[in-house]
Amino acid sequence: MSTITALATTDGISAAARPPLPPPHPDAAIYSELRALGSCDSMRAEWADLASRALEANPCLEPGFALAAAQHLVSFRDAELMLLWQGDPGSERRRLVGLVPCRTRRHIFAADTLEGFADPRLLNGTPLLDQTFAAPALAAFLRVWRGRSHGTEAFSLPGIDPAGAFATTLARVADGHGVAVSWQPLVGRRLELPPTSRIATSDETLRDKGRLVLAEATNQADRRDAVEILLAIEASGSRGRAGKATLQDTREVGFLRSMSRDLGRQKLCRIAVLVLDDRPIAAALTLGKGSSCWLYHGVGDEALVGLEPLPILLAMMRKAQPSRQILLPGGLPLFGARNEAFGTISLTRRPQRHMHQPADLAIRMRERLARALLRPRPAAVDG
Structure with a gap:
């Protein structure tokens, strides 16, 4: 399988350096x-x-x-x-x-x-x-x-x-x-990937059809083009025919373009494209950097669905960076044996405990005494 090929040079946009804030006192409120x-x-x-x-x-x-x-x-x-x-x-x-x-x-x-x-x-x-x-x-x-x-x-x-x-x-x-x-x-769900042997067979079949390359955008211009490729591949399939493609929702497409542009400057958004000769056949957008990243969106050309273009793309991404784990929505890894997904933490107020300590009893006695002393007198009744 191929390795990642850089499409262009580094970004020409650099964030302005901001002087670091002086650290606050460790005990500051x-x-x-x-x-x-x-x-x-x-x-x-x-x-x-x-x-x-x-x-x-x-x-x-x-x-x-x-x-x-x-x-x-x-x-x-x-x-x-x-x-x-x-x-x-x-x-x-x-x-x-x-x-x-x-x-x-x-x-x-x-x-x-x-x-x-x-x-x-x-x-x-x-x-x-x-x-x-x-x-x-x-x-x-x-x-x-x-x-x-x-x-x-x-x-x-x-x-x-x-x-x-x-x-x-x-x-x-x-x-x-x-x-x-x-x-x-x-309830984390794994992506139903085909068996490894089937992915390898599909990979060989595609290579017989032409040159198969995994490309990743490394500058803003190519990253912008890669986003449009991803959107176009999705819109050309069944989601586009049903009117549910991201490209057909002005709010969703505006968010995806803006988010990928801003996070791309920080190397927190990466877009990989699988190209057969000069034809893009799959694309995947991931978020994060380091040892793990999130698969935010992935699409494959449905005209080649029998040859599994998206699973081949994900497998090539994994081979290019074996130490980098790809996480699915829900927290389960795309490749790996972990079965425990992410979850929801709920915070609730713990019921107040009954006060039985001497200090607590003294506080309660003072409160009762104060209430008794400040109790208003009943109105006098004329005889």
Whole structure:
């Protein structure tokens, strides 16, 4: 099988260097700010800085992904971010140490509450937390949520890795703040790939038809062209005939183009194309970098469906970078033996324990005495 071929030179666009913020004092207080997702573009630099030092990297909560979603997708219009800042509120030395996606739930006869934000496009829902201040940032978030929640309501965080550092830290911090943590695994589905022998046979058949090349865009111009190739392949098949292709939805296509452009500048979005001679026959868009990435979208030419162009593309991507795991929606790996998918973490307020300690009894006695002394006298009745 072929190896990845670079299409062009490196990006000509480079982000302007921003001087690093002075680190806050380790014991500085952490305060919260609730802000609509669509109004967070002004803090893109602080947001990107937090993402670079996060406890767990999450391409779906990078500003390039989330801000593009808020601009183009209706389901993200009411999304909010709980921002956790360390330092004085009006100081330039303050530093963003946490970011949790959420939304405000309106109640007619009760105070508004906070709930978690979920959307199928958020393949990973892990909040961004500074790896150094993750525990105090989580503690600050839990205090705010408890103050804005009713006794029986839960705050759900979907798309969380049960073995990740965030889940472990949350379980430890929540226990000391009267918050119970429950877990519900997602129903992760594996992509039904053909057997390896069948993929190898199809690969040989395609090579008999012409030159088979796996190409990956490495600059903005080629990345933009690769996105259009992916959209065109999808629109030429059954989804296009049914009117359900991404290219036929102005909001979805606007989001995909904007997101892939912004994340591509950070090397967080990669688009691989399988080319037979000069004809693209499959394309796959992945998010993330490092040891794992998410398969966000993948399509194959349905005119060659019997020859499995998309599985061949994914297998060639795997062979080109064997140490890089491709994750499917739900968290299961495309190749590998792991069976435990990502899941949803739910936070609920733990019931208050009965106070039986001497200090607690003394507090209750003082409260009762104060109420008795301040009890209004009954009105005098004329005889």
